[in-house]
Amino acid sequence: MAFILEDEFGDIIAKARRGLGLTVGQVATESGIEAKDISQMENYTKKPSRDEVDKIASTLQLDSNKLNAIATESWSPKATETKYDPSLEVITITAKVGGYPVHAYLLICTKTREAAVIDTAANPQTIIDRIDKININPKLILLTHAHGDHANGLQDLEDALNCPTWIHANEPKPRSQNDLQLLRHGDIISVGNLKIKTLDTPGHTPGGCSFYARSTVIVGDALFAGSVGNASISYEKLLSSVQENLLSLPKHTVLFPGHGPATTVEEEINHNPFF
Numbered sequence: 712m713a714f715i716l717e718d719e720f721g722d723i724i725a726k727a728r729r730g731l732g733l734t735v736g737q738v739a740t741e742s743g744i745e746a747k748d749i750s751q752m753e754n755y756t757k758k759p760s761r762d763e764v765d766k767i768a769s770t771l772q773l774d775s776n777k778l779n780a781i782a783t784e785s786w787s788p789k790a791t792e793t794k795y796d797p798s799l800e801v802i803t804i805t806a807k808v809g810g811y812p813v814h815a816y817l818l819i820c821t822k823t824r825e826a827a828v829i830d831t832a833a834n835p836q837t838i839i840d841r842i843d844k845i846n847i848n849p850k851l852i853l854l855t856h857a858h859g860d861h862a863n864g865l866q867d868l869e870d871a872l873n874c875p876t877w878i879h880a881n882e883p884k885p886r887s888q889n890d891l892q893l894l895r896h897g898d899i900i901s902v903g904n905l906k907i908k909t910l911d912t913p914g915h916t917p918g919g920c921s922f923y924a925r926s927t928v929i930v931g932d933a934l935f936a937g938s939v940g941n942a943s944i945s946y947e948k949l950l951s952s953v954q955e956n957l958l959s960l961p962k963h964t965v966l967f968p969g970h971g972p973a974t975t976v977e978e979e980i981n982h983n984p985f986f
Protein backbone atom coordinates (compact mmCIF):
# COMPACT_ATOMS: atom_id res chain seq x y z
CA MET A 712 0.00 0.00 0.00
CA ALA A 713 1.40 3.39 -0.93
CA PHE A 714 1.62 5.51 2.20
CA ILE A 715 -0.31 8.64 1.42
CA LEU A 716 -0.89 10.40 4.73
CA GLU A 717 0.14 14.04 5.12
CA ASP A 718 1.71 13.29 8.51
CA GLU A 719 3.81 10.25 9.36
CA PHE A 720 4.70 8.91 12.82
CA GLY A 721 7.53 11.45 13.23
CA ASP A 722 5.28 14.45 12.44
CA ILE A 723 2.59 13.21 14.80
CA ILE A 724 4.82 12.73 17.84
CA ALA A 725 6.60 16.06 17.20
CA LYS A 726 3.24 17.88 17.00
CA ALA A 727 1.98 16.23 20.19
CA ARG A 728 5.26 16.94 22.02
CA ARG A 729 5.28 20.62 21.01
CA GLY A 730 1.56 20.86 21.74
CA LEU A 731 2.13 19.70 25.30
CA GLY A 732 5.10 22.08 25.64
CA LEU A 733 7.64 19.28 26.20
CA THR A 734 11.28 19.10 25.12
CA VAL A 735 12.74 15.94 23.60
CA GLY A 736 14.67 15.53 26.87
CA GLN A 737 11.47 15.66 28.93
CA VAL A 738 9.82 13.03 26.71
CA ALA A 739 12.94 10.89 27.08
CA THR A 740 12.84 11.11 30.89
CA GLU A 741 9.13 10.38 31.04
CA SER A 742 9.10 7.54 28.49
CA GLY A 743 12.46 5.91 29.30
CA ILE A 744 13.53 6.14 25.64
CA GLU A 745 16.84 7.84 24.81
CA ALA A 746 16.55 11.43 23.58
CA LYS A 747 18.63 10.74 20.47
CA ASP A 748 16.23 7.93 19.51
CA ILE A 749 13.24 10.22 19.92
CA SER A 750 14.90 12.88 17.75
CA GLN A 751 15.64 10.25 15.11
CA MET A 752 12.02 9.09 15.19
CA GLU A 753 10.81 12.66 14.76
CA ASN A 754 13.20 13.00 11.79
CA TYR A 755 12.07 9.67 10.25
CA THR A 756 15.55 8.17 10.53
CA LYS A 757 14.48 5.57 13.10
CA LYS A 758 11.42 3.32 13.04
CA PRO A 759 9.93 2.74 16.48
CA SER A 760 9.36 -0.71 17.98
CA ARG A 761 5.87 -1.50 19.32
CA ASP A 762 7.19 -1.03 22.84
CA GLU A 763 8.55 2.42 21.94
CA VAL A 764 5.23 3.38 20.31
CA ASP A 765 3.40 2.44 23.51
CA LYS A 766 5.78 4.40 25.76
CA ILE A 767 5.72 7.51 23.56
CA ALA A 768 1.93 7.36 23.14
CA SER A 769 1.49 7.17 26.90
CA THR A 770 3.85 10.13 27.48
CA LEU A 771 2.24 12.25 24.75
CA GLN A 772 -1.41 11.39 25.55
CA LEU A 773 -1.90 9.72 22.16
CA ASP A 774 -3.81 6.50 21.46
CA SER A 775 -1.13 3.81 21.16
CA ASN A 776 -3.04 1.40 18.88
CA LYS A 777 -3.96 4.18 16.46
CA LEU A 778 -0.40 5.55 16.59
CA ASN A 779 1.02 2.08 15.94
CA ALA A 780 -1.19 1.64 12.85
CA ILE A 781 0.37 4.81 11.43
CA ALA A 782 3.90 3.85 12.54
CA THR A 783 3.54 0.53 10.72
CA GLU A 784 1.80 2.14 7.71
CA SER A 785 -1.13 -0.25 8.08
CA TRP A 786 -3.93 2.33 7.86
CA SER A 787 -4.98 4.94 5.34
CA PRO A 788 -8.48 6.41 4.99
CA LYS A 789 -11.01 5.05 2.53
CA ALA A 790 -12.97 8.26 2.03
CA THR A 791 -12.95 7.88 -1.74
CA GLU A 792 -15.23 4.87 -1.34
CA THR A 793 -17.77 6.96 0.54
CA LYS A 794 -20.63 8.39 -1.49
CA TYR A 795 -21.50 11.88 -0.47
CA ASP A 796 -24.75 13.70 -1.09
CA PRO A 797 -25.63 13.88 -4.84
CA SER A 798 -26.94 17.44 -4.42
CA LEU A 799 -23.35 18.57 -3.98
CA GLU A 800 -20.14 18.07 -5.92
CA VAL A 801 -16.65 18.62 -4.51
CA ILE A 802 -13.73 19.23 -6.83
CA THR A 803 -10.26 19.13 -5.32
CA ILE A 804 -7.69 21.41 -6.96
CA THR A 805 -4.14 20.58 -5.93
CA ALA A 806 -1.23 22.95 -6.50
CA LYS A 807 2.31 23.03 -5.16
CA VAL A 808 3.64 25.71 -2.82
CA GLY A 809 7.36 25.52 -2.06
CA GLY A 810 7.31 21.98 -3.44
CA TYR A 811 4.48 20.85 -1.11
CA PRO A 812 0.98 20.02 -2.36
CA VAL A 813 -1.93 22.09 -1.04
CA HIS A 814 -5.62 21.68 -1.86
CA ALA A 815 -8.22 24.29 -2.77
CA TYR A 816 -11.80 23.11 -3.29
CA LEU A 817 -14.83 23.90 -5.41
CA LEU A 818 -18.11 23.20 -3.60
CA ILE A 819 -20.77 23.01 -6.28
CA CYS A 820 -24.58 22.91 -6.05
CA THR A 821 -25.33 20.25 -8.67
CA LYS A 822 -28.84 21.63 -9.30
CA THR A 823 -27.95 25.29 -10.01
CA ARG A 824 -24.19 24.89 -10.81
CA GLU A 825 -23.47 27.77 -8.46
CA ALA A 826 -20.24 27.25 -6.54
CA ALA A 827 -18.07 28.38 -3.65
CA VAL A 828 -14.32 28.49 -4.13
CA ILE A 829 -12.62 27.48 -0.89
CA ASP A 830 -9.03 28.70 -0.47
CA THR A 831 -6.64 29.83 -3.19
CA ALA A 832 -3.90 27.17 -2.93
CA ALA A 833 -1.68 30.23 -3.62
CA ASN A 834 -2.30 29.46 -7.30
CA PRO A 835 -5.26 31.55 -8.48
CA GLN A 836 -4.57 30.82 -12.14
CA THR A 837 -4.82 27.06 -11.57
CA ILE A 838 -8.25 27.60 -10.03
CA ILE A 839 -9.37 30.00 -12.76
CA ASP A 840 -8.23 27.53 -15.46
CA ARG A 841 -10.20 24.71 -13.84
CA ILE A 842 -13.34 26.83 -13.51
CA ASP A 843 -13.05 27.82 -17.19
CA LYS A 844 -13.14 24.15 -18.18
CA ILE A 845 -16.34 23.24 -16.32
CA ASN A 846 -19.86 24.55 -16.31
CA ILE A 847 -20.11 26.35 -12.97
CA ASN A 848 -20.94 29.82 -11.73
CA PRO A 849 -18.65 30.81 -8.80
CA LYS A 850 -20.54 33.07 -6.39
CA LEU A 851 -18.10 33.55 -3.55
CA ILE A 852 -14.69 32.74 -2.08
CA LEU A 853 -14.34 31.23 1.39
CA LEU A 854 -11.04 31.05 3.28
CA THR A 855 -10.41 28.37 5.90
CA HIS A 856 -7.52 30.49 7.19
CA ALA A 857 -5.08 33.17 6.05
CA HIS A 858 -1.81 31.23 5.75
CA GLY A 859 -0.03 32.02 2.47
CA ASP A 860 -0.47 28.55 0.99
CA HIS A 861 -4.26 28.92 1.42
CA ALA A 862 -4.85 32.64 0.80
CA ASN A 863 -2.08 34.08 -1.39
CA GLY A 864 -3.28 35.32 -4.77
CA LEU A 865 -6.69 36.21 -3.35
CA GLN A 866 -6.83 39.54 -5.16
CA ASP A 867 -6.19 37.90 -8.53
CA LEU A 868 -8.88 35.32 -7.84
CA GLU A 869 -11.37 38.03 -6.82
CA ASP A 870 -10.53 40.01 -9.96
CA ALA A 871 -11.04 37.05 -12.26
CA LEU A 872 -14.21 35.72 -10.61
CA ASN A 873 -15.74 39.03 -9.50
CA CYS A 874 -16.69 37.42 -6.17
CA PRO A 875 -16.73 38.60 -2.55
CA THR A 876 -14.54 36.80 0.01
CA TRP A 877 -15.57 35.51 3.43
CA ILE A 878 -13.18 34.76 6.30
CA HIS A 879 -13.58 34.17 10.03
CA ALA A 880 -13.79 37.36 12.12
CA ASN A 881 -10.89 36.20 14.36
CA GLU A 882 -8.50 35.44 11.51
CA PRO A 883 -5.74 37.83 10.31
CA LYS A 884 -6.90 39.40 7.06
CA PRO A 885 -5.18 38.83 3.71
CA ARG A 886 -5.15 41.56 1.06
CA SER A 887 -8.48 41.73 -0.73
CA GLN A 888 -10.00 43.80 -3.55
CA ASN A 889 -13.15 44.35 -1.50
CA ASP A 890 -14.10 44.60 2.14
CA LEU A 891 -13.81 41.08 3.49
CA GLN A 892 -17.06 39.57 4.77
CA LEU A 893 -16.70 38.20 8.29
CA LEU A 894 -17.92 34.86 9.59
CA ARG A 895 -18.54 33.37 13.01
CA HIS A 896 -19.35 29.87 14.25
CA GLY A 897 -22.77 28.78 13.04
CA ASP A 898 -23.10 31.37 10.27
CA ILE A 899 -24.72 29.99 7.13
CA ILE A 900 -24.02 31.13 3.58
CA SER A 901 -26.17 30.03 0.65
CA VAL A 902 -24.70 28.93 -2.66
CA GLY A 903 -27.40 27.72 -5.01
CA ASN A 904 -29.46 25.28 -2.94
CA LEU A 905 -26.55 24.57 -0.59
CA LYS A 906 -26.39 25.99 2.89
CA ILE A 907 -22.74 26.19 3.94
CA LYS A 908 -22.27 26.38 7.69
CA THR A 909 -19.17 27.85 9.37
CA LEU A 910 -17.66 25.67 12.10
CA ASP A 911 -14.99 27.09 14.42
CA THR A 912 -11.77 25.06 14.27
CA PRO A 913 -9.15 27.46 15.72
CA GLY A 914 -5.76 26.54 17.17
CA HIS A 915 -3.73 26.22 13.97
CA THR A 916 -4.57 29.90 13.45
CA PRO A 917 -6.68 32.27 15.62
CA GLY A 918 -9.75 32.14 13.38
CA GLY A 919 -9.29 28.91 11.49
CA CYS A 920 -12.66 27.53 10.44
CA SER A 921 -14.26 24.70 8.49
CA PHE A 922 -17.11 24.79 5.98
CA TYR A 923 -19.90 22.21 6.29
CA ALA A 924 -22.50 21.45 3.64
CA ARG A 925 -24.64 18.31 3.60
CA SER A 926 -22.27 15.42 4.40
CA THR A 927 -19.09 17.27 3.46
CA VAL A 928 -16.69 19.49 5.41
CA ILE A 929 -13.70 21.42 4.07
CA VAL A 930 -11.45 21.56 7.14
CA GLY A 931 -8.37 23.53 6.06
CA ASP A 932 -5.38 22.73 8.29
CA ALA A 933 -7.39 21.91 11.43
CA LEU A 934 -7.24 18.19 10.75
CA PHE A 935 -5.33 15.88 8.43
CA ALA A 936 -6.13 12.21 7.96
CA GLY A 937 -4.69 10.58 11.09
CA SER A 938 -3.31 13.86 12.42
CA VAL A 939 -3.97 17.54 13.08
CA GLY A 940 -2.45 20.79 11.80
CA ASN A 941 0.39 22.53 13.58
CA ALA A 942 -1.06 24.00 16.76
CA SER A 943 0.70 27.35 16.33
CA ILE A 944 -1.91 29.19 18.43
CA SER A 945 -3.36 26.64 20.87
CA TYR A 946 -3.04 22.85 21.02
CA GLU A 947 -5.90 22.66 23.49
CA LYS A 948 -8.25 24.71 21.31
CA LEU A 949 -7.26 22.77 18.20
CA LEU A 950 -8.02 19.39 19.76
CA SER A 951 -11.18 20.51 21.53
CA SER A 952 -12.66 22.28 18.49
CA VAL A 953 -11.93 19.34 16.18
CA GLN A 954 -13.47 16.99 18.75
CA GLU A 955 -16.55 19.12 19.36
CA ASN A 956 -17.22 20.60 15.93
CA LEU A 957 -15.94 17.98 13.47
CA LEU A 958 -15.85 14.55 15.12
CA SER A 959 -19.37 15.07 16.50
CA LEU A 960 -20.81 15.15 12.95
CA PRO A 961 -22.50 12.06 11.46
CA LYS A 962 -19.97 9.26 10.97
CA HIS A 963 -20.25 9.13 7.18
CA THR A 964 -19.37 12.85 6.85
CA VAL A 965 -16.40 13.30 4.50
CA LEU A 966 -13.61 15.60 5.68
CA PHE A 967 -11.48 17.34 3.05
CA PRO A 968 -8.21 18.73 4.52
CA GLY A 969 -5.91 21.39 3.10
CA HIS A 970 -3.17 18.78 2.71
CA GLY A 971 -3.21 15.02 2.17
CA PRO A 972 -6.10 12.66 1.48
CA ALA A 973 -9.78 13.06 2.29
CA THR A 974 -11.11 11.07 5.23
CA THR A 975 -14.34 10.60 7.18
CA VAL A 976 -15.52 11.28 10.71
CA GLU A 977 -15.70 7.53 11.31
CA GLU A 978 -12.14 6.95 10.02
CA GLU A 979 -10.80 9.70 12.27
CA ILE A 980 -12.68 8.53 15.37
CA ASN A 981 -11.26 5.03 14.79
CA HIS A 982 -7.74 5.92 13.61
CA ASN A 983 -6.61 9.44 14.59
CA PRO A 984 -4.19 9.02 17.56
CA PHE A 985 -4.92 12.56 18.85
CA PHE A 986 -8.53 11.55 19.73
Ligand SMILES: [Fe+2]
Pocket residue numbers: 856858861915932
Ligand atom coordinates in the same frame (compact mmCIF):
# COMPACT_ATOMS: atom_id res chain seq x y z
FE1 LIG B 1 -2.02 26.50 7.47
